Amino acid sequence: MPAFEYSRWDGSQQFAPQSADKLFDEISQYLLEYGEQMLDQLEDLQDEHPDVVDMLIKRGYIEQDREGRFSVTPKGVRRVESKALEELFDITRKDKIGRHETQFRGAGQTIHEESKPYEYGDPVSNLNMHETLKNALYRQGGGSPIRIEEDDLVVHETEYQTSCATVVLLDMSGSMARYGKFGQAKKVALALQALVRGKYQGDFLQLVGFHTYAAPLSQRELLYSAPKPVSIFDPRVHLRINLDNPPGFVPEHFTNIHAGLQFARRVLSKQPAANKQIITITDGEPTAHIEGRDIVLIYPPAEKSARITLTEVKRCADLGIHLSSFALVEDYFYLGLVNFVEQMAHVSGGIAAYCNAQDLGNMVIDSFVGGRKRRRAV
Secondary structure, three states: OOOOOOOOOOOOOOOOOOOHHHHHHHHHHHHHHHOOHHHHHHHHHHHHOHHHHHHHHHHOOEEEOOOOOEEEOHHHHHHHHHHHHHHHOOHHHHHHHHOOOOOOOOOOEEEEEEEEEOOOOOOHHHEOHHHHHHHHHHHHOOOOOOOOOHHHOEEEEEEOOOOEEEEEEEEOOHHHHHHHHHHHHHHHHHHHHHHHHHHOOOOEEEEEEEOOOEEEEOHHHHHHOOOOOOOOOOOOEEEEEEOOOOOOOOOOOOOOHHHHHHHHHHHHHOOOOOEEEEEEEEOOOOOEEEEOOEEEEEEOOOHHHHHHHHHHHHHHHHOOOEEEEEEEOOOHHHHHHHHHHHHHHHHHOOEEEEEOHHHHHHHHHHHHHHHHOOOOOO
16 A cells, blocks of 8 residues: 655645646546547536646647537647557667568668668669768879769668558457446557657557447547447347448447458558558457348357358458457457457458557567568568
């Protein structure tokens, strides 16, 4: 237990109000866990402590529209992403994962310690002027002016850094609300966005939320997102929903990995990156799949949904897409999930891992970094 020391306040101690940065960081923790509904609480906070809300607005973390609705500013979103990355990354590993060597050489990141003779096609921007001038002086025996010839030219060696297109599939089904799983998974996704923005600006990253449906998530939509609440409690479910003419009520809390993979494959097909990968974070076996223009919801999990999902896994792998699947496992109830993600890895030749929510961060980051160093077979 932490120790606290109390004493009578004599009026001499200066009161230091909480900073806007610290206050926003505390609010963002609730945003991670509960999503957009947390913003509704700011209205109550404004009524009770208008100066506090005004401080957040002046600092540029939140804004309020004409109707009085609050939203997080782009500056606020970036702070949440950066804080998530700081928490998930051990500070000593930042330099280690900042750049990654490959066996391929090309016009990429300059390495100043190594040089080589100029070859036709080498970028002139990588010219090592010091070594070039030294070669010219040695060849002509000193004196001036210095006349540089082609054999004198030396360029810096360069490290080819493979560009990568990544889609992260984030499970938003109803069960993700338990044990803080969704908050941790969302923190990992936010950290990935900060990592790509800071270290891999040439990469493409798309976050996709999947539940009964699958849809892309913008930076702000990701921060606002939350698991879909369970809306039917029947012990057995078998529903077919036509996408062109859906009914007024559609339960959204099912786990449609198939739809997520299809969406990811279509997104990646438009990207010219050398490496392509899909990272799936889930806590459940498929309880939904797509047949033509229908979504089929089946609970308990059925072999048919698993088979159709694995067929899509194979289709992605055949296109050279690297797949990594992470199963959030909390107890023995999840043994079927472990078996399914292992089947995904077997079919795709990719990676399967299972862990609890607290250990998810470094595993996903390591998988992302490793996946972007691969090079697709052509």
